[in-house]
Amino acid sequence: MIITPFDNENPYAALSLNTKTTNTWTLKQAVDGAARAGLGAVAPWRDRVQDAGVSESAKLISDSGLRVSSLCRGGFLTAIDDDGLDDNRRALDEAAELGAPELVMVMGGIPDRDLVGARARVEERLALLVPDALERGVRIALEPLHPMFAADRAVISTLGQALSMAEPHPVEAVGVVVDTFHVWWDPDLESLIRTAGERGRISSYQVCDWLVPMEADPLLSRGMMGDGVIDFDSIGRWVRTAGYRGDVEVEIFNAAVWATDGDQVIETMKQRYRDLVLPSLVA
């Protein structure tokens, strides 16, 4: 989605609050908080939407004037007993009703030791969902997760792999997510982002930092931008050069962030975004 929010006078027009970042908030609290802070968008998780009701959520967000940058998340197409298609079609329905242009999908983990087989099931089942995505006007955004989650959470482990899986399908149906936490380490990252841009496949740019040392639970090791080691300036430049002009989501799983007042989290997020993320995106 090309929305050129960076041309806006509001420096936070492209900044999107993923509801995980303010994990203790209801959807209404998150939407109100994001609007109050002058952000441009929100990215709700499905559980928050379901808590509030899908049509109620759609009205709530529409009334707030915020965009929905994406709906999080579908996926999990690796199981042997359940193909997961029904649930993902419901997720596409929900995204369409919310006006979310992208449905983020996380594929995994592995039910047995056959990683190659699990990846093949994802490809097969993804193909079955493409017509549904096109019909609803919602793009499936394949999110590569850091390789440390390959066993228990996601069998798409690199941006290159996500691009290969997207390639057989129309650009309108399948894109890829660039989440700094998951891909920052990749020695091919610059060229992969360029390729993703050239192919029109960048669905979403998501930022958070890689903490050192990692938290004991790696899932909660995502940090506020600036608290870790990721070079947002370089990655932002690559994303910008690749032509991406969409929203920038901040999605942080972190116990300390979750224990902080939501408005304070958003204020810190805005400051770090303005200082560390935005400059390379508008340069």
Add this chain to the structure above:
Amino acid sequence: MIITPFDNENPYAALSLNTKTTNTWTLKQAVDGAARAGLGAVAPWRDRVQDAGVSESAKLISDSGLRVSSLCRGGFLTAIDDDGLDDNRRALDEAAELGAPELVMVMGGIPDRDLVGARARVEERLALLVPDALERGVRIALEPLHPMFAADRAVISTLGQALSMAEPHPVEAVGVVVDTFHVWWDPDLESLIRTAGERGRISSYQVCDWLVPMEADPLLSRGMMGDGVIDFDSIGRWVRTAGYRGDVEVEIFNAAVWATDGDQVIETMKQRYRDLVLPSLVA
């Protein structure tokens, strides 16, 4: 190194005990334990060798009849203030004296946020060590570490990256390590192992398992083969098909393994190796 230990009647002729696996043992204990168990080789860490003295270690191992599959480890060529060349030349000397054909090198972590710059320093300094490696007849074995260590331990994160870094240099000077824990997740693993074999670059095959869930300290999350999710059958087949016929090292960092009697660890290691690792290597 082609040693065809698989043609031997002893099923453990290609099995090498990395001294980290029996972490509480001195080098003498490890060598005695490996010999007592009928293994073919040991892979000492430098700290154990230095504790015992380099020439004493060389004599000890030589007297035992064991091969040295590799010396662990040099590397760390990413610092800004110290180029690390002196210490790595000493490591090459030690490897030569021990009769180790390969010096495993781990490159990293990053001293600041410039990951691209750190990787460039590794390439520059590696080139400076190549003449030393050739002179001593010891190959530098570049070990890609799992991407979760990209910040604090190793900026070589994939087998593909290690192969690219090796490519400018003679095959006798620079090879790559295939360690299942570090590379099992890679969607390109089969083709990368094939390429590594075609180019004669496989220095070492190392096996241990990926535990689920991970340990709180990811460094200690390496498990005994069979205790995690890695498909040793597939990876072993790829390594065999790629032409590798060298030793198979078992290097386990794991608090529970380290708390177990060394002889018992080796017995378990032999059993798991025979059941899970060896079949695809001799098929």
